[in-house]
Amino acid sequence: MRDPVLARRTMVEEQLVSRGIKDQRVLSAFLEVPRHKFVEEYLKYKAYDDYPLSIGYGQTISQPYMVALMTEALAPSPQDKILEIGTGSGYQAAILSRLCSTVYSIERVSTLASRARKTLDELGYFNIHTRIGDGTFGLPQDAPYDGIIVTAGAPHVPEALIGQLKEDGRLVIPVGDQSIQDLKRIIRTKDGIREESLGGCRFVRLIGKNGWQE
Numbered sequence: 001m002r003d004p005v006l007a008r009r010t011m012v013e014e015q016l017v018s019r020g021i022k023d024q025r026v027l028s029a030f031l032e033v034p035r036h037k038f039v040e041e042y043l044k045y046k047a048y049d050d051y052p053l054s055i056g057y058g059q060t061i062s063q064p065y066m067v068a069l070m071t072e073a074l075a076p077s078p079q080d081k082i083l084e085i086g087t088g089s090g091y092q093a094a095i096l097s098r099l100c101s102t103v104y105s106i107e108r109v110s111t112l113a114s115r116a117r118k119t120l121d122e123l124g125y126f127n128i129h130t131r132i133g134d135g136t137f138g139l140p141q142d143a144p145y146d147g148i149i150v151t152a153g154a155p156h157v158p159e160a161l162i163g164q165l166k167e168d169g170r171l172v173i174p175v176g177d178q179s180i181q182d183l184k185r186i187i188r189t190k191d192g193i194r195e196e197s198l199g200g201c202r203f204v205r206l207i208g209k210n211g212w213q214e
């Protein structure tokens with residue numbers, strides 16, 4: 001495997017900055033978090049490449065650019081409490097943990113959740129609370145959140161998630177059919193809901209009571 005520090009610098013310049021990611025805090029988090037620790041041994045040499053990688057169970061660690069785009073759209077501040085739905089490898093949670101005060105992350109596949117927990121503990125990212133369950137209900141016991149990020153494609157926006165946002169809270173979520181989705185940012189303002197489209201994307205399915213049926 002290439003020198004990981006160099007590989008991260010190249011990834012940030014060639015995949016993120018060149019495509020318009022500007023937030024310096026976000027770029028610093030990508031320089032810091034060792035993405036190769038979040039993939040299996042046989043894929044480590046590809047960890048900094050420009051595409052998603054398998055993490056088993058039919059799931060993926062998302063393309064670095066997509067993680068950066070969603071993180072920038074979520075705009076986490078140092079004092080924020082953020083909820084992620086779809087822990088997967090734990091990489092997105094690790095990036096968020098560098099940018100806000102507390103991260104809650106929920107995953108439905110228990111083996112992935114425990115593997116991610118182990119990685120995050122080994123790296124000392126202790127401001128991340130991992131949970132196992134159906135994230136289409138959000139995580140009401142720790143709500144409200146400054147931001148919610150859904151890292152799987154939903155057929156529609158689960159109503160519960162909007163209800164768990166603080167005022168001015170942001171929800172970033174891919175919504176669409178099973179092959180292509182629109183990345184949406186939804187902001188809960190004091191006057192109601194504001195919705196923007198951030199472009200097309202392709203995610204594995206959000207499976208659950210308020211998502212796709214298994």
Ligand code: SAM
Pocket residue numbers: 059060061062085086087088089090091092093106107108109112133134135136151152203204205206207208211
């Ligand atoms: N954020 C992850 C990372 O950094 O590696 C990548 C997430 S992967 C693209 C999508 C994840 O969402 C999968 O691990 C999948 O099991 C999980 N997922 C799908 N439906 C879910 C649900 N209802 N609740 C929680 N997790 C779910």
